[in-house]
Amino acid sequence: MSPALVIGGSMGMMLTMRNDPLNDVAMSEPEEASKMREFSLEEVKSSKRKILVIYKNDVFDITSFVNAHPGGKDKIMLAKGSFVEPYWSYYPQHTNNKYVVDSVLKPMKIGTLKESDRDSAPPAPNPYVSDPVRSHSLRIITPTPCNAETTSEGLENWLTDSDDFYVRNHGPVPLASEKDSWSINLFSSPLKVSEIKSLAKSGKLSEISVTATMQCGGNRRGYYRKKANGTQWGHGAISNARWKGVRVRDLMEHLDVKEEGKWLNALSEDGTLVSIPRHKVEDVNGDVILAYEMNGEDIPRDHGYPVRLVVPGYVGVRNVKWVKKVWFGEEVSSMWQTGLAYKILPTDVDSKKVEKVDLSKYKGMMEMPVTSVIRKAVVGKDGVLRCEGFAWSGGGRGIHRVDISVDGGSSWHCVDLKEGKDQPPHKAWAWTFWEAEVDVKDVNVEEVVVKAVDVAGNSQPSEGKDIWNVRGLGNNSWHYKRIDREDDWDNSRFG
The missing domain is CATH 2.60.40.650 (Immunoglobulin-like)
Incomplete structure (x- = not known):
């Protein structure tokens, strides 16, 4: 499977549980070096019951880890039966963080790849070559994907300058087409951004401006005395901007939306998939908009050009950038919604216990605390x-x-x-x-x-x-x- 799918789509890959030649290999504990066996590439690929991956020509059984993967099960499953390096080129925090390799992968090592298959790894691409140039005033925490926080100077003004607005990306920034030709599937009706703006100018839709603060759910993560998994933000993953666009509730009325479902679902060009409660969208005071301007100008690429879903008062991840599809239905299953990434678990659940937690018992982050x-x-x-x-x-x-x-x-x-x-x-x-x-x-x-x-x-x-x-x-x-x-x-x- 192409590494590009790490960014674009392919959600919810399923495993068929059945017997295979690897069932007799003890997978839950690291093998002693003398007992490590050699695997052919075909054996790794064909394993049906166990989830095997290859890293630096070593073979790992990650079966017990997939549900605890901070990036979500769907992402880690893309590397099943193959080398992880091409996928990690999209998420360099893996290779930049020695803790991940030593503390997470090492106990799951079960063998090595046969010598004859060790030149089979595809070259790792550079998917970030087209990312926008960032302001020097930002504090870059991770360059790829870009996670950068607003500094003291950027926080001086009540309205944060767009260049100083914190950046939270999950992967490469999509190369969007011109805003006027960008099409969104809105409740099964394809509409271009230019058409939405024309409807607003003609008076058929009301164009509004909403001044809203956005904050990453992990803001101040780095201030916890006990280390927590994720980007080690200070307190600058928060900014304030004036967003201009049209209310989603007005679009619903204009399109005579009949779709049922308690959740508004939104899909980004980069594969981000989230849900927000329907009542937030339909509330006359909810101010959920499809925004195409930020601080009086086109939204910059890092912040969702050409169109972004703005959900005031909610955690940053619900404000989907590069929106491609919006619809009502059941709550989506994704790393950002039902996975571990944005769920606040009890304080006694650490990295050793998390794989045994039933995540369905906990709701994803929505409104932010004071x-x-x-x-x-x-x-x-x-x-x-x-x-x-x-x-x-x-x-x-x-x-x-x-x-x-x-x-x-x-x-x-x-x-x-x-x-x-x-x-x-x-x-x-x-x-x-x-x-x-x-x-x-x-x-x-x-x-x-x-x-x-x-x-x-x-x-x-x-x-x-x-x-x-x-x-x-x-x-x-x-x-x-x-x-x-x-x-x-x-x-x-x-x-």
Whole structure:
């Protein structure tokens, strides 16, 4: 199977469980070197009951691991019976992370590939050669696929510049056709972006702008003291932009949609497949749109050009980029929806226990919890601590209060809320900026901590250990920041 399918499609490959020549090989425990057997390439390919892969000419039985694969079962199954290297060229985090090979693959090694088959691995392509050039102001965490967070400078403005908006990609950025010719299968009706815009200009559809903050579900994953699987984000996987397009509910009415189903499903050109509840789409206050502009210009390629599904108040992954198909039906089965990738499991489920978990018992992330971040904290020569930052809560819940502490939480100071504080009830899609001044000239302070409360009374937990999960999702614990002095502020660093 072509490695290109890792990006484009082929979901839910199934295994037929039946006897085969490899059944008598002990697969659950690593074999002693003296007992390792040699496999022909044909034996690896023809195994029906056991899921075998080849890496650096070693053979591994990954049968017990596929359901725990952070990238989803459907992706790892594409490499079944073959070499993993061509597929890993799409996801270099495998080869860049020695932990993955040593801690995950090594215990599953069951043998080696026969000498005569060791030149059979196809060359690994470079699928990222056409990716867009990114701004130097972004903090690149992984270059391929690009995962980059917004820095201190990028977070200065309430509306994040498109070049500074955090980037979260699952693979290469699709080479989209011109926006006017891009066609979307909308509830079984093919429509071009140009046709949608014409309907808006003619008054048959209402064109609206929605200012909404987006945040990756793994934002602040790197702040958990206990390591969690996934991209090690700081606190910059969050940004705010003004999106322009048409409401999906208006498109439904225009197309006289009769489809049933409790879920709106959306498929991206890169193969991302997610569902959101139908009631979110049909809610007059839901503001779910098909967006074709970002901050007054065409959406950049990294952010979904030419059209993106914007689902305000929901985790970033539900805001599907490069939309190709939208329909109602049952909840889809995919790594992003029903797989491990975006499910918050109990704190006692670690990487050793996760393969035994029934994922169907847990729902995927939708609305995001309340959070807050200190962007800047500086003590001036006058002994006054000046802080600024932002707070945000998912589900359209506005920010009620933000507090900071210079004594580790023993006492608190209420901050002044700034931009974003007066958003409409139930439609507070954007973050709220805040500022504070505290006289600390008689106190020796080294750090400041922040917590927020939204209008529903939800507050942040004090410690990450209480919400840790194996995927490192939803870290909204109190945020601490080292305090800088006015004399060295120019040389200070965000975080």
